[in-house]
Amino acid sequence: MKNILVLYYSQSGQLGDILSNLISPLEKDKNCSVTVQQICPEEPYQFPWNKKDFLQVFPESYLQIPKPNIPIPDEIKNKKYDLIILGYTVWYLSPSIPINSFLKGDDAKILLRDTPVITVNGSRNMWILTQEKVKRLLVDCKAKLVGNVAFVDRHWNHVSVITIVHWMMGGKKTKYLGVFPKPGVSDKDINEADKFGIIIKKHLFGENYEQLQKDLVNEGAVAIKPFLIRSDKSGNHIFSKWSAHIYKVGLKSPERRQKWLNFFQYYLQFAIWVFVPIVFIIFLLTYVPFYVRIKKDIKYYQSVRLR
Numbered sequence: 001m002k003n004i005l006v007l008y009y010s011q012s013g014q015l016g017d018i019l020s021n022l023i024s025p026l027e028k029d030k031n032c033s034v035t036v037q038q039i040c041p042e043e044p045y046q047f048p049w050n051k052k053d054f055l056q057v058f059p060e061s062y063l064q065i066p067k068p069n070i071p072i073p074d075e076i077k078n079k080k081y082d083l084i085i086l087g088y089t090v091w092y093l094s095p096s097i098p099i100n101s102f103l104k105g106d107d108a109k110i111l112l113r114d115t116p117v118i119t120v121n122g123s124r125n126m127w128i129l130t131q132e133k134v135k136r137l138l139v140d141c142k143a144k145l146v147g148n149v150a151f152v153d154r155h156w157n158h159v160s161v162i163t164i165v166h167w168m169m170g171g172k173k174t175k176y177l178g179v180f181p182k183p184g185v186s187d188k189d190i191n192e193a194d195k196f197g198i199i200i201k202k203h204l205f206g207e208n209y210e211q212l213q214k215d216l217v218n219e220g221a222v223a224i225k226p227f228l229i230r231s232d233k234s235g236n237h238i239f240s241k242w243s244a245h246i247y248k249v250g251l252k253s254p255e256r257r258q259k260w261l262n263f264f265q266y267y268l269q270f271a272i273w274v275f276v277p278i279v280f281i282i283f284l285l286t287y288v289p290f291y292v293r294i295k296k297d298i299k300y301y302q303s304v305r306l307r
């Protein structure tokens with residue numbers, strides 16, 4: 001019998017739906033016992049979001065400052081698992097606050113130690129460097145990352161920016177103005193998530209997980225658009241400056257924190273609509289000389305290795 005634990009945090013339920021399809025081949029197998037546990041912050045984040053709260057979580061999300069979660073129940077925490085599946089979403093190019101807090105807390109140190117872990121993320125599309133942050137947190141927990149599956153919105157980057165705001169602020173995954181595509185991960189990708197569960201099951205009963213990530217990638221688990229690596233790197237550079245400043249200012253004055261968050265919001269709009277297209281043009285112009293490097297990067301970010 002193999003014991004599998006699924007841990008995740010999802011607001012709209014999108015990641016929950018992805019995971020329940022992904023683990024269905026495991027749940028159907030009589031030799032698997034699957035436990036699903038949600039990670040819950042002590043102070044829940046409102047969904048749908050309002051503009052103010054959405055901005056307020058920026059500094060702590062990006063700087064990976066933990067907030068208290070409700071402890072994992074003892075009957076789950078005190079068991080040893082053959083495999084843990086960790087489902088996370090991305091907030092401001094970092095793991096969401098509940099997931100970051102979990103990974104930095106004692107529960108994770110107990111549960112994940114010496115345990116194979118598969119990460120499953122459900123984001124808009126900017127998850128690549130967040131996965132590097134998760135890899136590092138997993139190393140701190142002495143966990144062994146053996147697989148990763150990334151679910152994203154496959155529409156154009158700027159289209160997904162518009163539609164995700166409609167979804168996050170309105171709470172419904174509907175077509176904005178009736179003309180934009182549905183936001184988030186497509187129904188097709190959500191419904192077909194079980195194909196990754198079938199691969200995971202094969203390796204769960206195999207000798208080790210050495211070939212797992214290769215098999216997942218071959219099935220399309222980690223499609224990487226090279227420009228998004230560039231954008232993620234630039235975004236991290238910019239966010240590191242803004243978040244540190246806003247966090248520092250906020251320690252002395254909540255009013256000034258709010259004021260700077262408002263500036264940040266305008267800057268973000270400028271960055272998305274002016275800066276990103278310029279970076280895209282530069283990326284296209286330098287694509288050929290950087291071709292080998294880009295191919296190497298894609299291979300690395302599809303892997304479970306940590307540089």
Ligand SMILES: Cc1cc2nc3c(=O)[nH]c(=O)nc-3n(C[C@H](O)[C@H](O)[C@H](O)COP(=O)(O)O)c2cc1C
Pocket residue numbers: 009010011012013014015016054057089090091092093094122123124125126127168
């Ligand atoms: C505050 C906040 C910030 C987000 N930042 C990012 C981001 O930087 N990159 C990204 O790809 N998605 C981002 N998203 C989208 C989430 O990763 C996720 O896809 C969405 O919130 C739906 O997840 P759910 O399953 O919790 O409902 C953000 C969402 C929120 C609420």
